[in-house]
Amino acid sequence: MLPKFSEFLDMRYSCSIIDKLISFESNPALGYRTSGSAAEFAAGDFLYHEMKAIGMRNVRKDAVNVDNFEFKRADLTYTMPNGNRKTVVMSAFQARAFAENAPIRVLYVGKGTEDDYKDKDVAGKYVLVDLNMVDDWFIYWVVGQAAAKKAAGIIVVQVGGYCSWSPDTLGVQDISTNADLPTFSMSVREADVFKNHLERAGGELECSLNADVRITNNGITHNIIGEIPGQIDEVVYLIGHYDGYFRAYADNASGIGAILGICKAFIESGYRPRRTLRVCLHGAEEWGLEGSRYDWARGATMLTRKHPEWGENGFMLLNLDGWLISSEAEGTAVRTWWELAGEMEKIGQSVEGNIYPFRTIAPMWTWTESFMYAMLGIPTIESWYDGENIWPSYHSTSDTREVNHYSDEAYRSSHILYGTLLQRIDALDVRPLNFTDMFEKLLESLDPKTLGACTELKAAVTRACRAATALKDKEKNLTGGEELCVYNAKVSRIFAKIINELLGLDWYENLDFIHVRNRNNIQQLMKVLDDINADNPEAARQDLRSVDLCWYAYHFDRETYNYFVDQVIGENAPDTWALGKVGSIGDYYDVARAIAKAAAEGTPVPAWVAEKIRSELEEQKAEAADMIRRETKIVTALASMMETA
Numbered sequence: 001m002l003p004k005f006s007e008f009l010d011m012r013y014s015c016s017i018i019d020k021l022i023s024f025e026s027n028p029a030l031g032y033r034t035s036g037s038a039a040e041f042a043a044g045d046f047l048y049h050e051m052k053a054i055g056m057r058n059v060r061k062d063a064v065n066v067d068n069f070e071f072k073r074a075d076l077t078y079t080m081p082n083g084n085r086k087t088v089v090m091s092a093f094q095a096r097a098f099a100e101n102a103p104i105r106v107l108y109v110g111k112g113t114e115d116d117y118k119d120k121d122v123a124g125k126y127v128l129v130d131l132n133m134v135d136d137w138f139i140y141w142v143v144g145q146a147a148a149k150k151a152a153g154i155i156v157v158q159v160g161g162y163c164s165w166s167p168d169t170l171g172v173q174d175i176s177t178n179a180d181l182p183t184f185s186m187s188v189r190e191a192d193v194f195k196n197h198l199e200r201a202g203g204e205l206e207c208s209l210n211a212d213v214r215i216t217n218n219g220i221t222h223n224i225i226g227e228i229p230g231q232i233d234e235v236v237y238l239i240g241h242y243d244g245y246f247r248a249y250a251d252n253a254s255g256i257g258a259i260l261g262i263c264k265a266f267i268e269s270g271y272r273p274r275r276t277l278r279v280c281l282h283g284a285e286e287w288g289l290e291g292s293r294y295d296w297a298r299g300a301t302m303l304t305r306k307h308p309e310w311g312e313n314g315f316m317l318l319n320l321d322g323w324l325i326s327s328e329a330e331g332t333a334v335r336t337w338w339e340l341a342g343e344m345e346k347i348g349q350s351v352e353g354n355i356y357p358f359r360t361i362a363p364m365w366t367w368t369e370s371f372m373y374a375m376l377g378i379p380t381i382e383s384w385y386d387g388e389n390i391w392p393s394y395h396s397t398s399d400t401r402e403v404n405h406y407s408d409e410a411y412r413s414s415h416i417l418y419g420t421l422l423q424r425i426d427a428l429d430v431r432p433l434n435f436t437d438m439f440e441k442l443l444e445s446l447d448p449k450t451l452g453a454c455t456e457l458k459a460a461v462t463r464a465c466r467a468a469t470a471l472k473d474k475e476k477n478l479t480g481g482e483e484l485c486v487y488n489a490k491v492s493r494i495f496a497k498i499i500n501e502l503l504g505l506d507w508y509e510n511l512d513f514i515h516v517r518n519r520n521n522i523q524q525l526m527k528v529l530d531d532i533n534a535d536n537p538e539a540a541r542q543d544l545r546s547v548d549l550c551w552y553a554y555h556f557d558r559e560t561y562n563y564f565v566d567q568v569i570g571e572n573a574p575d576t577w578a579l580g581k582v583g584s585i586g587d588y589y590d591v592a593r594a595i596a597k598a599a600a601e602g603t604p605v606p607a608w609v610a611e612k613i614r615s616e617l618e619e620q621k622a623e624a625a626d627m628i629r630r631e632t633k634i635v636t637a638l639a640s641m642m643e644t645a
Contacts, residue, residue, distance in 0.1 A: 002353050003423060005262075005269040006416050011408045014261030014415070018254055020046060022247040026070050029089055030170065030397060031247040035284035035298065036068025036219040040243050044222040047242060047256070047281050054264040056226035056279065064302035066288035068219035069094045072212040074184050076106075076155070078197065078205055088194065090155065090184040091170040091246070091397070093139070094287050094295075097153070097182035097211040104152065107204045108195060112142035112154075113555040123150040125204070126182075128191070133173060134161030134391060140176035140293075141552055143183055144560040153182035153209075157191040162391050164188070165398035172245045172395050174286075176293045177563070179215040215290060221283030223303045228266060230276035233485055235310070236426050237278050237317035237378065238262070239369060241285030241299070245395045250404045251322035255383070256281060258324050258411070262419040273426050275315055282369055286395070293567050294509075294576040300369035301577045304376055311376030311496060312489050316425050319370045319382040323390060324414035327407030331357040331386035332417060335370075338362045338441045339495070340379050343432030347424055353416035355409060356385070366509050372577055377496030379431055383418065429484055430475045431491065435468035435642065438498065442631070445513050450522040450624065457628050460635040467642035474645070490645040494638060501634050505581040507548050507568075514583075515631060518624035521547050521586060525617045528595075532605045532613075537598035540605060544592055548585045553592035561589055584623060586616050 024043040025031040033039040044061065051059045074090040074097070105125045110116040112129035127149075129142050139156060146154045158164050163171020167189035175183055186194065198205050224242070240255040247253070259279060266277070280303065288298025304310065323329075332354065336344050341362040348358035361384065364370055370380040393403050439461050446454045471491075478484055504514040524547045531540035545551040553561055567573060568582050591612050598605045 002416065003420050005265040005271055005419055005423075006353060008265040008268040009261060009412060009415050010264070011261070011412055013264060014257040014411065017050070017257040017260050018249065021242060021253040021256060022249060025247070026072055030091055032071045032245060033243055033248070034069040034071065034245065034286065035066050035243060035288040036216065036221050037070040040221065040283050043242050044224050044283060047224045050260060051224065051226035051279070054260065055267040056263060057229055059224075059226040061222040062225055062303060062306070063220045063222055064299060064306060065218060066221045066284040066298045066302065067290045068214070068216040068221075069287055070214045070216075074211045074213065076186070076207050076209055078194070078207040080197065081200065088186060088190045090186050091172055092211070092213040093172055093175045093183035093185070094215060094290070095175060095179040095181055095183040095213065096215045097184075097213040099209045099211045102209045104207050104209050105204050106155065106198070106207055108198050111136065112145055114145060114557045115555075117145070117149050122146070124152050126153040126155060127151045128155045128157065128186070128194070128198070130159045131156045132160035132164075133158070136161075137552060137555070138176070139173050139183075140564065141556055141560065143175050143177055143181055144563055145556050147177075147181045148557060148559045151181070153184070155184045155186050157186050157188055159188060162394055163396040163398075165392040165396060165403060169392070169396050169398045170246075171397070174295050176295055177567070178291045182211065182213070184211075217290060221288065221299045223283060223299055224281040226279050228263065228273055228277040230273045230426075232275055234275040234313045234315045234488065235278045236273070236275050236315050236422060237280060237373065238320070238422060239280045239282065239300070239317060239373070240320045241282040241369065243283050243286055243299075245286055246397050246399060249400050250325060250390075251394065251399055252285075252320075254325045254411070255320035255322050258320050258415055258418065261415055262422070265415070265419065271423070275426050277422065277426070285369055289574065289576065291567070292574040292576050293564065294578040296367070297369045297372055297577065300372045304372045308376065310373075311378060311492055313485070314373070314376060314378035314492065315488065316431055317370065317373050317378050317380040318418060318422060318425070319368060319380060320418060321368050321383060323385055323404070324383060325407065325411045326385065326387060326405045327410050328405045329356055329385045329387040329410060331359060333359050333361050333384045333386045335361045335364050335382040335384050337364055337374070337379060338438040339433040339435050339498075340381065340431070342434060342437055344381060347432070348417070348421065351417050351420045353413065353420070355413040358417070359386075363503075363511055366505065366511055366578070374499045375496065375577070377492035377499075379433060379495055381421070383414070429478060429480065430488060433491065433495065435471070435494070436465050439465050439468065439635070442513055442635075445516055445519070447519055447523070450519050450526075450621075451515065451628060452625070454628055457632045457635065460632050460639065464635050464639040464642065467639045471642045471645055487645065490641070494641050494645065497634070497638060497641070502631065504583065505578060507582060507585065513631065515624050515627035518620050518627055521620045522617060522624060525613055525620065529610060529613055529617070532610050535604060537595055537603070537605050540595050541599040544588065544595060547588060550588050550592045553589045554596045558589060586620060588616065591616075
């Protein structure tokens with residue numbers, strides 16, 4: 001049976017929110033409502049008043065400190081062979097640029113690797129770079145390399161992967177470095193014409209640049225907060241971000257439209273939640289911090305730091321972060337945690353009115369704001385879907401209604417699914433967390449070949465699993481009221497300890513148990529040694545590429561490599577949500593270069609390389625052993641917390 005609120009859903013209303021949001025723009029041609037820009041402020045004002053208009057309570061703007069990014073204009077003009085002047089509209093990345101008909105010289109440097117700069121004088125000039133951020137590397141590597149070569153600026157052409165929906169697509173990702181090198185994007189179609197003229201001009205072309213891109217440090221953004229009051233002292237969170245690159249139809253105007261559409265239907269249907277439903281619409285999700293690898297979700301990071309008390313009574317959270325609209329979807333795939341995945345899958349599969357198959361994916365990823373709330377101890381779930389490849393339109397001019405195959409039926413289905421999940425979550429006495437599932441995943445991750453027997457950790461896990469089972473039994477006897485709230489607060493602290501201490505990141509933002517990065521490195525280094533012993537340098541090169549940042553050591557100079565290492569684990573690493581979650585890196589730069597050289601030349605790998613790898617292998621094993629000892633202490637403490645909850 002469909003829930004009562006579904007009778008009050010109005011896709012025209014939700015779509016009107018989308019249409020209004022995409023009308024806020026700092027660049028008349030391309031859009032942009034980015035961190036702290038006038039367009040983002042105007043969008044926040046609109047949402048603030050709209051929350052009030054639909055009857056939400058305690059509506060407020062919560063300002064937090066972020067770096068601001070405002071893009072007003074970027075275009076390049078050059079002379080065609082027939083004497084006509086051609087102007088190309090470009091998009092801008094998060095880097096300062098101000099120019100009025102400024103003369104610049106541009107030359108092409110292929111993929112922008114260290115080798116691509118050989119025999120080229122780029123100092124004081126702009127470089128044009130072909131980029132595929134899915135198959136090759138993220139933009140910050142080519143930006144860092146261009147800066148190291150003293151280029152005056154960089155223009156990227158996204159030839160595949162992200163932002164490559166069509167030859168006319170322009171796109172943006174995070175440059176994750178200091179905002180000192182002007183960085184723009186040119187479409188493939190325009191770049192093909194431009195490259196042709198570059199070649200005719202002998203490899204360099206004089207152009208005229210107009211640009212207005214402003215980065216302002218220590219500015220603000222607004223998180224727009226409103227509530228549907230509940231009856232007990234606990235909170236269910238419904239969140240999404242309203243900032244966006246270009247017009248950001250799917251990511252995330254569609255999420256904001258669904259959030260307000262669901263809340264409006266709740267209020268009009270007379271739904272009175274048991275727990276307060278707190279809606280947080282965040283600014284500065286796409287970008288909000290200069291000079292950091294982890295420059296996204298800054299608005300939510302600063303908001304959750306401002307309100308650590310939210311962890312005490314935060315029951316659960318749902319994040320609607322785009323792609324809720326597509327008629328091409330094959331299924332709904334909600335992201336969550338190991339502890340939550342099994343029960344949420346049962347709940348989701350039983351929702352009537354969802355037209356797509358439902359499944360869960362675990363663990364959560366770190367690309368959105370959900371992780372910031374999880375660190376407070378609030379279990380999170382997040383919208384996703386199975387279907388067509390979204391990445392060519394992601395963060396691009398192609399994030400439109402048409403490209404994303406908008407369907408009223410699909411969008412309504414998302415409203416019903418996520419609105420129903422919210423109501424069912426609210427009806428729970430306790431969160432459907434099964435800590436035993438998480439501990440079993442921990443045991444599965446222990447590879448005896450690389451980590452040894454891990455006897456003490458396994459014993460601690462056995463104790464913790466017994467405690468987790470007893471905890472589930474205790475839940476059945478809770479009588480409600482204050483006893484429930486006290487119990488739920490204790491469970492929040494258990495969950496927070498898992499997120500903040502037991503899990504860590506690798507160098508690719510993958511989230512897993514803190515020993516897993518070392519385990520993976522050990523496995524790959526053992527393969528590399530076998531490859532070297534088999535006199536197969538190409539296999540060694542391939543097997544080494546997934547160890548920490550070795551892939552980038554093959555292609556970028558030491559200065560660039562060191563910069564992006566220090567940015568994460570250096571003494572001056574910025575204070576972000578990820579600080580300390582990557583603990584170290586193996587020094588494989590020279591090893592990687594030597595193996596790549598041997599593979600290219602068809603010569604044996606030098607003997608010193610194998611010795612260095614053996615030495616690094618022992619360091620990885622020692623570090624892994626330390627991680628296992630840390631995990632043993634953490635799991636033991638978790639067992640104690642569960643036993644006394």
